Amino acid sequence: MPIKTEVFQQRKSEWLTRYADCPDAPGGPNGSPVVDEAGNVLKGQMPCPGCGVTFFHSPAGAVCVNCGWELGLVPIARDSDGTPTFTPERRHKIMAVSIFFCTVFSLIAVIAGIAGGSAGEVIAGLLGVAVGVIAWKITRLGRVWWGLPAVRKAECSPALFVGGVMAAFVFPFTLFLVWLIWATASRRL
Ligand SMILES: [Zn+2]
Numbered sequence: 001m002p003i004k005t006e007v008f009q010q011r012k013s014e015w016l017t018r019y020a021d022c023p024d025a026p027g028g029p030n031g032s033p034v035v036d037e038a039g040n041v042l043k044g045q046m047p048c049p050g051c052g053v054t055f056f057h058s059p060a061g062a063v064c065v066n067c068g069w070e071l072g073l074v075p076i077a078r079d080s081d082g083t084p085t086f087t088p089e090r091r092h093k094i095m096a097v098s099i100f101f102c103t104v105f106s107l108i109a110v111i112a113g114i115a116g117g118s119a120g121e122v123i124a125g126l127l128g129v130a131v132g133v134i135a136w137k138i139t140r141l142g143r144v145w146w147g148l149p150a151v152r153k154a155e156c157s158p159a160l161f162v163g164g165v166m167a168a169f170v171f172p173f174t175l176f177l178v179w180l181i182w183a184t185a186s187r188r189l
Contacts, residue, residue: 011063011065012065014065032053032054033045033054034054034056044056044057044058044151046062046149046150048064048067048069049074049147050064050066050067050068050073050075050086051064051066051067051069051084053066057149057152062147062149067083067084068084068086069084069086069147071144071147071148072088072089072140072143072144072147073087073088073089073147074087074088074089089143089145089146089147091142091143092139092142092145093142094167095139095142095145095160096139096141096142097142097167098159098160098163098166098167099132099135099136099141099142099156099160099163100163101163102128102131102132102159102160102162102163103128103129103132103133103163105177106124106125106126106127106128106129106132106162109121109124109125109128109177109180110125110126110129111125112125112177112181112184112185113125113184115184115185116181116183116184116187117184117187118184121180128159128162131158131159132159132162132163134155134159135155136159138156
């Protein structure tokens with residue numbers, strides 16, 4: 001079942017209005033990457049996972065006005081005229097768990113740091129919360145990943161790394177955390 005959302009309809013009419021006589025414009029049917037005078041491809045562009053035309057992505061998301069692909073969709077088939085059909089991306093459970101661990105444990109570290117008066121722990125915890133929230137927003141808590149531009153994936157990697165390590169060692173880490181809370185509470189650190 002082709003998914004053509006209101007966002008797509010809106011973006012497409014915007015695009016058509018702006019580039020009516022210009023099929024080579026970015027994101028259009030013949031869209032190729034936009035380059036500067038030196039021939040370098042301008043940053044912030046990505047090839048459409050559905051049809052291959054190049055368009056500018058934004059932090060708000062990515063929509064291809066040519067075929068209707070948008071973030072969170074995976075092309076599964078093509079019609080005879082080449083129009084792709086999409087299915088929603090499946091939630092990535094391990095990724096969601098990793099982001100969750102990163103955020104929750106960082107939050108605990110902040111609380112423990114405040115309780116124990118450890119500024120370093122509070123700062124580290126706040127950093128962890130920040131990267132966790134960024135990854136949560138970008139991936140919509142594990143719902144999108146496949147079609148994300150590389151730069152957005154890179155922004156998620158600290159949370160995925162930290163959260164993944166925490167998830168893998170959750171038990172020893174819990175013990176460590178208990179020790180940390182005890183140690184900071186009794187001012188041994
Ligand atoms: Zn497309």
